[in-house]
Amino acid sequence: MTKTRTAVHHDASSSSGDPQAIGRMVTSYDVAKLAGVSQSAVSRCFTPGKSVSERMRTKIMRAADELGYQPNAIARMLITKRSNLIAVIVSNLSVNPDFASILSQHMIERGLNLLFFTLDQDADADRAIQQLWQYRVDGVISAAELSVEQIGVLRERGIPLVFINRLYDVMGANSVGCDHAEGEGWLIEKLVSAGHSRFGIVAGPEASVVSRMRLRGALDKLAALGCAAPQVVHSDFTYAGGREAMRGLCGGKKRPDAIVCANDLMAIGCIDEARLALSLKVPDDVSVVGFDGYAPGQWGGYQLTTVRQPVASMVKAAVDMLVARIEEPSMATEKRVFSGELVEGSSARID
Template sequence: MARRSTQAASEGTDKAKPVTSYDVAREAGVSQSAVSRYFTPGASVSARTRAKILKAVNKLGYQPNAIARSLITRRSSLVAVVVANLGFNPEFTSILGQSLSARGLNTLLFTLDHESDADHVIDQLWQYRVAGVVAAVTLPPRHVDMLSQREIPLVFVNRAYEEVPVNSVSCDQSEGERWLVDELCAAGHRRIAIVSGPEDSPVSRQRVSSAAERLANAGVKPVEIVVADFTYQGGREAMRKLAAGPARPDAIICANDMLAIGCMDEARHALGLRIPEDISIVGFDGSAPGQWASYDLVTIRQPTNLMVDAAIDMLMARIDDPQLITEKRVFSGELVRGASARLADT
């Protein structure tokens, strides 16, 4: 009786053990490397072998362990994506995650309240075996060097570096701001204000400086430049400040769409202004809320899908070959002619 009880306990323990790729290979009568290829996107597996493995997987209830596989192959499927919570287009993050998943990669997302907090992310990154990093924030040069020394590919989004060579994918911020300024000036606007994002945001700084420079070339000095958070509430507060000034603007250039939406709602609902008859408001990004009928925002739409594809292609090429030289790709945006501003031909 004691021996049968021991045997039963042993069988129960075996049944509780997780099924491994070795078990699948033995059941299917194939090599363990064939099982590994079966679960690797794009890997070559014959139809006959694939059918055997699938039958064994269904019979045994096997689920691949990505972490264990990365320890064996020394190649991770994790890509760290670092974004500033308040200052980055959320649609880009969503599309990036979907595109990485479609290529067999998983997203490890880091969100920061402010861009200046990015310094702390690297300390956390070392705790994970990541295949690469996509950063929509500015990292200190020493951390860029540390990632390079460890051969972890890094691609920046909308971040330009002069002092160190980096891989980057960007929308042409200066070109987009020139289009907006030219349209507003051609429509007769002369009292133009600018609503900036946080001072630690390089994207905001580039957009604001480009707009101010274009205005100067047109002989127009900004009525005022108001700094705000990259949020809806930040836009409302900025509109209140501009309205309380000595000379209310007849047009406002906002550093992103959410700021522009906040400005619009404050102007209409709190100040009783008509848009665009009394004041024109434009943004930048091409976010979905800006295109809702209530806003119909004039903005610059970033080519999100093209930028995502370029970032992933650039990253994967350097995962395969860390010695590739750095590369920068710049894409033009698209001027969206909405109803939030009086433009030259409207």
């Protein structure tokens, strides 16, 4: 037994590049023989989601430990064509700190692992798609925007794709999102019914799909309520961008009485600029609202009025949808849209 275990360790630490090395490893056959059970019982015991009796598991685990057996994911991949790897693509702009942690927990529960790609530059998305194909991932969850061509490549290759927080009308692009327009509508309605009439909007980058949806929702609701057209400035979703946007909006004679920001971080920047640089009181002189549910927005000094995205529900739905599609690739393309939650803080005068 000791000899066998040594062989396994040598296999892992060796850099000899011997292609036969994997053949020397302890196999499920060895474990089955020692445990006195069938090989398929051993396989079930090590396959997430499959079960064996407690007595069977004890026998198998004892034999596996004795032999130093570790089921080899790579070897299994060549047989089952499943890598149990899910590629997760995020961009710098789209990272919610809770996102990776919640996603990771859902993956663990399903026996899946997470191959992680962060996009900083445009070229990174092409690289990510090439790499995830090489590792034969079972599916992709993207919190970053992909081009129609990139979505097409994944579809052609039969790799299920689910966008999170990116709702696309592109063939094969499944998505889970928050109802941005509805949430902005709630905020505008509350602000208008509390008497606000001069609106300033701090949108995100023009290229951002999320920003466009939030802006559209705000503009439509303002028009529906018969309000004057708001001042709109585009910024970059950052704190510094929010401060600068606030200076721009409040520099003229007709200062807005309500500022609607496309995310919480810019709203925090607007509040700080109002208080620290413009000597304006929030919300007495100007109301500020955000969108996201970013934790620092709820700190005592800000208490942002905002719409919280249901991140946990969205992530769970994305993983559920992806797993369903891996099982059944012919499913029709689907969108799941969750309502946000209105958070009535103290950064806006509303009832």
